[in-house]
Amino acid sequence: MAGKSDKEVIGNYEVSKDGFLTRREVLTMGAAAAASALVAPAFAAAGTPSAPAGQAGDPYVAKDFSGLQGKLDCLSASQIEQHLKLYKGYIGKANELRSKLKDVDLASANQSYSAIREMLVEQSFAVNGVIYHEFYFGNLGGKGGDPTGDLKSAMEERWGTIGKFNDFLKAAGKSVRGWVVVGFNTRGGFIDTFGLDTHNIGSPANFVPLLVLDVYEHAYMVDYGIDRAKYLDAFLKNVDWDIVAKRFNITRKHPTGLDATV
Numbered sequence: 480m481a482g483k484s485d486k487e488v489i490g491n492y493e494v495s496k497d498g499f500l501t502r503r504e505v506l507t508m509g510a511a512a513a514a515s516a517l518v519a520p521a522f523a524a525a526g527t528p529s530a531p532a533g534q535a536g537d538p539y540v541a542k543d544f545s546g547l548q549g550k551l552d553c554l555s556a557s558q559i560e561q562h563l564k565l566y567k568g569y570i571g572k573a574n575e576l577r578s579k580l581k582d583v584d585l586a587s588a589n590q591s592y593s594a595i596r597e598m599l600v601e602q603s604f605a606v607n608g609v610i611y612h613e614f615y616f617g618n619l620g621g622k623g624g625d626p627t628g629d630l631k632s633a634m635e636e637r638w639g640t641i642g643k644f645n646d647f648l649k650a651a652g653k654s655v656r657g658w659v660v661v662g663f664n665t666r667g668g669f670i671d672t673f674g675l676d677t678h679n680i681g682s683p684a685n686f687v688p689l690l691v692l693d694v695y696e697h698a699y700m701v702d703y704g705i706d707r708a709k710y711l712d713a714f715l716k717n718v719d720w721d722i723v724a725k726r727f728n729i730t731r732k733h734p735t736g737l738d739a740t741v
C-alpha cells in the first residue's frame with residue numbers, strides 16, 4: 480500500500496498517484512461511493528467550500544466550484560452561479576433526509592404512501608442530484624478538444640472517432656431531459672452511455688460516471704434560452720478531458736469496488 484506521501488486527494492479520498500484507491504477504501508466505500516470519490520474538485524481543496532451548504536459533520540458538504548465562474552467559454556458567471564445555487568439545495572435536502580430517516584415512523588410503512596417510502600425515494604433524488612452535479616462541475620473548466628491516451632483509445636473503440644462521439648453526445652443531449660452520463664460499465668468492462676430524465680430514474684448499478692452532461696434547462700437557459708444545441712457546443716468547448724481520463728484510469732483498475740457478483 481502506498482504511503483501518504485504517495486497519495487493525492489480526489490474528492491474526499493486519498494488516492495495513490497498511480498490511480499489506485501487502497502483496498503480498504505474500496506471495500507469500505509463500495510462501488511457507488513467509490514464513484515463519488517472520482518469527482519475532482521477542480522477549483523478548491525476538497526471539503527473547504529467558501530460558502531458551504533451543509534455544515535462540518537454533515538454527511539454532505541458542498542464542494543467549491545465557484546472558480547468556474549468567469550472561466551468558462553460561452554457559459555457565463557451568472558449561469559454558473561444560478562446552477563451552483565441549485566446544487567447547494569440538493570446538498571441541504573440530502574442532509575435533511577438522512578437525518579429525518581433516523582427517526583422516521585416505521586409502523587406506517589406502506590408502498591402506496593408512507594413517510595419512510597417518500598423519504599427513501601426522495602433521498603435518492605437528492606443524493607443523485609448532489610453526485611451528478613459534482614461530476615458535471617468537475618468535468619468543466621478544461622479546453623475541450625479531444626481526449627488523449629487510453630481514454631481516447633477506449634472511446635474510439637466504442638464510437639470510431641472522437642468526432643462521432645461528439646455527434647453522439649450532442650444527439651443524446653437533445654434526447655433526454657436530465658442527464659447524459661458517459662461512464663464505465665463495470666459489469667461489461669467497457670465505456671457506456673445512459674440517459675436520465677431525472678436524477679434517480681435511469682441510473683444503473685455498477686456504472687461509474689466519467690463524463691457527465693447536465694441538460695436540464697436550468698443548466699443553460701440564462702445564456703441560451705431554449706437553444707439547447709448552442710449549449711451543447713459550449714459544453715464540449717469546456718470539457719476537462721484530463722479529469723475524465725483520471726476517472727477512467729481509476730475506475731477500470733477497480734471495476735466493481737466490491738466483488739458484488741460472487
Ligand SMILES: [Fe+2]
Pocket residue numbers: 562565612693695697698
Ligand atoms: Fe443541474
